[in-house]
Amino acid sequence: MTTTLTEPAIVATGLRKSFGKKVVLDGIDVTVPAGTIFSMLGPNGAGKTTTVHILSTLISADAGQARIVGHDLARNANDIRRVIGMTGQFSAVDKLLTGEENLMLMADLNHLSRRDGKRRTAQLLEQFDLVDAARRTPATYSGGMRRRLDLAMTLVGSPKVIFLDEPTTGLDPRSRRTMWQIIRELVAGGVTIFLTTQYLEEADQLADRIAVLDGGKLVAEGTAEELKRLVPGGHVLLKFADPRGLESAAYTLGDVRRDDDKLTLQVPTDGSVRALRSLIDRLDDATIEVEDLSVHTPDLDDVFFALTGNTNQKAEIQ
Structure with a gap:
């Protein structure tokens, strides 16, 4: 199926997931317009990572439906994998390979020719300011450099949707802001970002829309400013x-x-x-x-503490 300019990059309805008797997702609906940053907030155990794992085809939902860039999640998982990328909480780079070799490995996995793989690797090393470190192993990199390399590896296949699951965990403030700028540039180039984070400032700075997940339920969704108006104190x-x-x-x-x-x-x-x-x-x-x-x-800290811990009713944006 060919997507249109107006078709959302992600549409999910009624997603449910349990592990044993533990209900992790309890029927959530998510719509992410193409070329935007959608952020999901929530405390530990709220279901953020489970949502990412379902939408990125790593695990299956118990119920519900989803389409990613026009592809049905249940029937076209392989098509979805060709148009998405994913970066988790911890860097997935191979520490025994150099930065350049890590990128070339990803080019091989994406079935790029040797020539195209070298060209793409050179582009990404330049884009992520890793040219000087290209021939060194990631063991010698700073945390921010390893995270940049990890994201660069995700981009080798030119994905249309990238799932970033707490991508700046453990980074110092300067490295975190560098990652923010990279994320903004990706979206400016037409990529859609699905971001989970526990850094409320990160969601406030980056996201076009924010969903608050608590106990497997979406308890609020809107722009940062809309969410701030939900809680008293203004x-x-x-x-x-x-x-x-x-x-x-x-x-x-x-x-x-x-x-x-x-x-x-x-x-x-x-x-x-x-x-x-x-x-x-x-x-x-x-x-x-x-x-x-x-x-x-109120800031997003106020929103977070006001809306999490009580999942009886989804907050309404006025």
Whole structure:
């Protein structure tokens, strides 16, 4: 089947998986548009890696259906393997081979000719800044270099979808940000990324959409900003030039938290543009001058702790 420009890269419905009596996935639905980054968050044991293993054909689901780049997961597993790549939590490079030899091995496994394999290897060594380390074994590499080599090996076959299962685990902040930039460049080139991570900042920085998985159920899904509006604590901080403005605003707005020493008011809000516009209109109608205004929303840490641990109901994005 040939995919169209509007067809999602991944569509899964009702995926279920149990290991013995342990239900790991309890009927999840996932849709990932092509050329985007989709991130799945969740505590240990939530089912993130199981989801990746099912969608990448490593294990089968007990129930449910899925299509990857137009191919049916149950009937066309071999076709799916030809269009996907996968990088796990730990580097899969062969430490006895050089970086160049690792890439050439992957070229052979992808049935590239010797000439095409050498050309592809050279391209990837350049792209991942590994030219100087090409003739050295990964045992001499830093953690970030090994992870870059691992991802480069995944790309030898030019996959359309890449599953990244906690790809920056154990990396220092500089190496993690280097990987983020590589991931952004891959997506800019048309690759679709399915990312699982426990680094909430990573999902916030990279993902077009985020799903929160807990106890085998999807408890929320949306953009980072949509998810942040699901939990309480968002507010607009207003600062005034004098006590008179503070008093007038407090009287006009009603439900606020005031700090007379700092001449500020905290006004509860869901962080939406509509709520902010309404607040500004109320201040304008009362001719109240504000010296400074800033919007404060919960971060993904707040979302994570608020939504995990209770899987009775999926949170609704408004």
